[in-house]
Amino acid sequence: MREEMQIAILGATGYTGLEVVRLLHKHPEAEVTYVSSDSQAGAELADVYPHLRGVLAYTLEGADPAEIAKRADYALVALPSGVSTNLVPGLLEAGVRVIDLAGDHRLPDDVYAKWYKKQPPAPTVLERAVYGLPELYKSQITGASLIANPGCYPTATLLSLLPLVKNGLIDPHSLVIDAKSGVSGAGKALSAGTHFVEVNENFKAYKVGEHQHIPEIEQVLTDVNPSGEAVTISFTTHLVPMIRGILTTSYAKLTGSYSTEDLLAVYREFYRDAPFVRLHSAGNFPQTRDVTASNFCDIGLRVDPRTNRVTVIGCIDNLVKGAAGQAIQNLNLLAGLPETTGLLNVPVYL
Numbered sequence: 001m002r003e004e005m006q007i008a009i010l011g012a013t014g015y016t017g018l019e020v021v022r023l024l025h026k027h028p029e030a031e032v033t034y035v036s037s038d039s040q041a042g043a044e045l046a047d048v049y050p051h052l053r054g055v056l057a058y059t060l061e062g063a064d065p066a067e068i069a070k071r072a073d074y075a076l077v078a079l080p081s082g083v084s085t086n087l088v089p090g091l092l093e094a095g096v097r098v099i100d101l102a103g104d105h106r107l108p109d110d111v112y113a114k115w116y117k118k119q120p121p122a123p124t125v126l127e128r129a130v131y132g133l134p135e136l137y138k139s140q141i142t143g144a145s146l147i148a149n150p151g152c153y154p155t156a157t158l159l160s161l162l163p164l165v166k167n168g169l170i171d172p173h174s175l176v177i178d179a180k181s182g183v184s185g186a187g188k189a190l191s192a193g194t195h196f197v198e199v200n201e202n203f204k205a206y207k208v209g210e211h212q213h214i215p216e217i218e219q220v221l222t223d224v225n226p227s228g229e230a231v232t233i234s235f236t237t238h239l240v241p242m243i244r245g246i247l248t249t250s251y252a253k254l255t256g257s258y259s260t261e262d263l264l265a266v267y268r269e270f271y272r273d274a275p276f277v278r279l280h281s282a283g284n285f286p287q288t289r290d291v292t293a294s295n296f297c298d299i300g301l302r303v304d305p306r307t308n309r310v311t312v313i314g315c316i317d318n319l320v321k322g323a324a325g326q327a328i329q330n331l332n333l334l335a336g337l338p339e340t341t342g343l344l345n346v347p348v349y350l
């Protein structure tokens with residue numbers, strides 16, 4: 001009989017860590033054996049989050065790589081960027097396979113230092129990292145020891161655009177991406193720009209032209225660009241007064257005269273083995289509530305023959321396909337399980 005995977009969740013009191021806890025509770029092949037918190041070590045997770053009482057009983061512990069290695073095969077690291085850089089080397093050295101939800105291992109060191117304004121991980125660690133977008137890099141993910149789980153905005157944006165860029169159907173230099181997120185994307189820590197009074201009954205752009213996800217998106221689009229030329233994008237993020245959800249709207253100039261149906265056929269082929277990408281038929285578009293609390297990415301598109309541009313709408317739940325769910329999808333691939341294991345729940349529509 002197959003043994004359950006033993007899993008450590010680091011940063012379990014944060015929004016994405018808590019979502020990993022929720023999703024793994026229903027995972028048939030995973031046992032959570034270590035649950036960490038820095039500020040609340042020693043407390044019961046169900047005392048910190050009373051909605052877990054009677055369902056889960058985990059005692060929070062400080063993150064000690066040697067101790068984690070004794071009790072876990074895999075660590076899902078849901079810590080702030082900069083913090084994960086310090087913990088990951090010890091985990092890898094101790095033989096634990098790591099999925100890092102933070103941005104620390106997604107970019108080359110100089111690019112990370114420039115956009116995150118933090119000390120990058122050591123080159124010897126970075127060279128082990130595989131970018132964990134299963135719909136594009138599945139074969140590289142399966143054998144990796146360190147997965148850089150993609151950012152939430154890059155997940156929705158890349159899944160919306162990969163079939164177009166990879167097949168040379170758009171001019172990638174014409175790409176404009178308008179992205180909107182619920183406030184849980186900013187994490188649990190208080191900040192002046194994200195507390196209730198600032199976001200309720202309000203809608204605002206932020207980090208205009210300087211969002212840290214710009215180089216992450218450009219790097220992957222460049223990787224699939226058939227011309228090999230570097231892709232640059234115009235990308236603007238907005239904060240929406242809701243808790244979960246990301247909706248991206250991407251616009252690009254077409255390289256030929258294609259219909260909506262032509263492009264949808266390309267997407268259907270591109271995502272034929274991607275169980276979490278759901279395509280809308282012509283004339284239909286996704287909304288965030290179609291994917292809430294699920295690992296789906298829903299996509300709809302339309303060609304405008306007047307401008308010869310295409311508009312692509314992508315929706316994910318930032319905490320699930322944008323973080324915890326995608327991390328578990330990657331965990332499944334590392335463990336040789338079907339990628340959907342434990343993840344095919346019905347979205348919460350209301």
Ligand SMILES: NC(=O)C1=CN([C@@H]2O[C@H](COP(=O)(O)OP(=O)(O)OC[C@H]3O[C@@H](n4cnc5c(N)ncnc54)[C@H](OP(=O)(O)O)[C@@H]3O)[C@@H](O)[C@H]2O)C=CC1
Nearest residue numbers: 011013014015016037038039078080081102185187188323
């Ligand atoms: N929120 C989202 O939608 C997404 C987030 N991410 C990334 O995932 C990571 C986690 O995000 P999220 O869950 O939102 O963040 P949160 O701020 O909600 O949680 C982070 C957790 O990390 C712990 N922590 C904070 N500071 C330290 C520290 N100095 N040392 C050790 N532990 C610390 C805290 O737990 P405690 O105080 O108990 O120690 C906290 O609960 C981040 O890197 C984020 O950028 C990626 C994709 C989407």
Ligand SMILES: CC(=O)N[C@@H](CCC(=O)OP(=O)(O)O)C(=O)O
Nearest residue numbers: 102103151152181182183185186
């Ligand atoms: C709404 C909101 O504030 N979202 C965050 C997403 C941060 C994130 O996911 O951070 P990584 O860089 O680790 O991917 C932001 O825009 O910065």
